[in-house]
Amino acid sequence: MKRRRFPVIILRPMGMGGESAATWRRRISTLGHIPRDTFILLLIIARLTTAACADDTPSPPRSPTPQPPVQEGSVDTAEGAGMDLAVISSVMQASLAFLQPRTLENYQIHDFALWGLNGLSALDPSLSIEEQHGFLQLTATQKTVLALPVPAADDVPGWSAAITRILDVAWHHSPAMRSTGADGVLQGFFDELFNHLDPYSRYIPPQAAVSDRNTRTGGEATAGLTLGMDHHTIMITAVNANGPAWPTTLAAGQIVRAINGRPTESRSLDTVNAWLNGPAGSLVRITVEARGRQTTVALHRASTPPETVFAYTSGKHVVLHITAFSANTAEEMSQYLDEAMNVPGLSGLVIDLRGNRGGVLQQAVTTSALMLDHGVAAITQGRDPQANHVWAVQGGDMTNGLPIIVLVDGRTASAAEILAATLADQKRGVVVGSATLGKGLVQTIGQLPNGGELFVTWSRVLAPLGWPLQGLGVMPQVCTSLGEAALDRQLQDLAEGTADSKEWVTAARQVRYPVELSHILTIRKACPAAIGTDSDLDAAYSLLDNPVEYRAALTTIPEEESGPPSGG
Structure with a gap:
């Protein structure tokens, strides 16, 4: 079933003035609720004059x-x-x-x-x-x-x-x-x-910069179809949910017979793919065959970002795997969440961020807003005033408070860590896995006259409770990298209302920038970074199936401090 488009309204940012992040957190907590069917994301940004704060997102010079x-x-x-x-x-x-003006x-x-x-x-x-x-x-x-x-x-x-x-x-x-x-x-x-x-600031030469921009934005206009060969016959193998073909009757498994009246018989896959591409907004007619019947679908080409969210149902659970945060990730998530809420007997969601290297910071914030009623999602601090933001959301939790498990591993980085930290600090989800990579630096991008780009780190990311992501990463509330015996013991203790992870989770939340590397390493040693395994999903299902375990894991997150986070 094709997913319904979910409306998202972006409001103009409001200046934070001289008030602290903690003041804004308290103010946001008093905001009223907004109906789900008019979900609103509110970005509260300090002295923002251009939409410049991003993680791998272009930012024009002043x-x-x-x-x-x-x-x-x-x-x-x-x-x-x-x-x-x-x-x-x-x-x-x-x-x-x-x-x-931008370097840290x-x-x-x-x-x-x-x-x-x-x-x-x-x-x-x-x-x-x-x-x-x-x-x-x-x-x-x-x-x-x-x-x-x-x-x-x-x-x-x-x-x-x-x-x-x-x-x-x-x-x-x-x-x-x-x-x-x-x-x-x-x-x-x-x-x-x-x-x-720092390790993330870099120069991208012109040719590579074009490729990077295409990855972020979708690049050349196309129909949003993936084609493949089957016994010398060209077929549709996938339809991109972000592309113009998605609302049409085109579907995987259909044979492609012609593009704009040109037969595809005896043509190479590269040739037919080239026929699908063209100027944005231009018309393309695709003739397909299914069950012996031919139909022609006309659509307008558009730049199509790659799909980044993939979903499947496992019993009473829906697993949403986010592979990256590109220009359309939050919209994809809203569509999947809308469908997930129609699954009979749904007991919880699993947000799989394992291997997710990050992407667009705003997309991580917007994605968090789909599962939060209100609150701070992240804080960014830099030397440039335009880098100092409090990213706050007010909207409608599309899941109505449904239990959420967030899977992470040692490869989870950047924007993915921001989403995990937000859901954990807001006690909206339980993080399962290992210590994440710890990339808490945000880059802004300047495009150069030769077509190249500069990626320049200009801000640090603090989680909602004020601790820095850089170096530390997100420490899970249920650790799967200590072995199966340790995991079984954690789950058993959670079932009895005791959280073994409380010590290291609390220690991570108490960290403030600047912090000694030795202290970070001591905290991370409690649940060392590792590549995710099937044990992560097993633990997630156990938590969702046992409310006592889930609630006990949530209690590992300390209450919010009254003062603003230090650093900057």
Whole structure:
């Protein structure tokens, strides 16, 4: 049965002003309820002027990214393509301007520039950059070939010009650089620069950036069909719930006979897939055959994000496996939850986040709102005022308080950890599995004039109770990585009203940023990270089938503190 579209209304964010996160948590708890059939997600964001807070979601710079000027000064050599100095200059200016106000720690343009220029030595060991007596000196084979005055520490145009000039001169003196090519030179510059920051900040070159954007947004417009071959016959094997084919009669198992009147017989799968693609909004007519009868369906192509939610029923339980958080994950979840509530005798939901590496932060927040009446979902804190958000939700719990189990493992990361932490801290679900990865840093994305992208970490994530996700991760309330005997003992104790995990869960909730690594490792040792197994599902079903166990596991979460979380 095809899923009904569930309405979601996004309200304009309201400024948090100078009030603390704890004040907002108390205020949200007093908000009235909104009917389920008009579910509303309310994002309360501090001083937000652009929708910039995201985990792997594009964020425009405060001013428009400069476009490359008319090509001039490009250098052609016998080895490889020339280096377009106009493009190099515009990329440097855009990237330095984007980095400076956004990084978690306060660095000067001077720092970024010298870090990146040191990448020349990785491309060609005969090259080196030194700052001496107010000059930047470029040395090639132990001979100074260029000396430039050091620009002011935060002079973006000055440093952009200096970097471009240095790269130009180095290019002429280095066959290794010329063989690497201009794209390789930029990659080397940014790789060395980001080596001085965190593991998640990075430069994505143009071709890879296009691929990444297509993954997030759906890329080229298509019909939303997956095709396959069966004895030289092209068939529909899947219909993407996010695509334009979903509301139609097209279904898996139908034979594809023609696209826009062109027969598919004797055509390759690649050819027919290419026929399905085209400009967004354009019309495509698909002729299919099922049970000896042919029909033609006309639809308008659209960009189709990949499906990220998959569901199945196991007895009295519905399992929802979320593989990632892309542009449509929350809407997919709302559709599945709507159907799940019609399952006869449903006793609980299992949200499987094992192996989920994250994705769009807003999608994790919106997904949590589908299962919460109101409350804080997450808090993000950074140096840039636009990174400081309290992500709060008010809506309608589509499940009417149905018990929820969240499965996690050592590969669960980022936005997936945010969802798990939110449901646990709000006592809306019980987390089962092992310690998660612990990626609690949020990236914002700047698009560069050459088509590349900068992923820059600009905020830390705090769970609703104020503890940091970075490094610590989510500690489960029922641990499955200690072996079957330990798991059986935990479940037996829960059935008697005692939670073995209370000590490590409480210890994790008491952590505040900054925290010593040794302390984090001590907490995580209580339930070490591991890859999920069938024991996770067995434990989930046991908790859902035994309300006493479930309620006992919920009690491991301490009550909310009255004061705001520290850090920032």
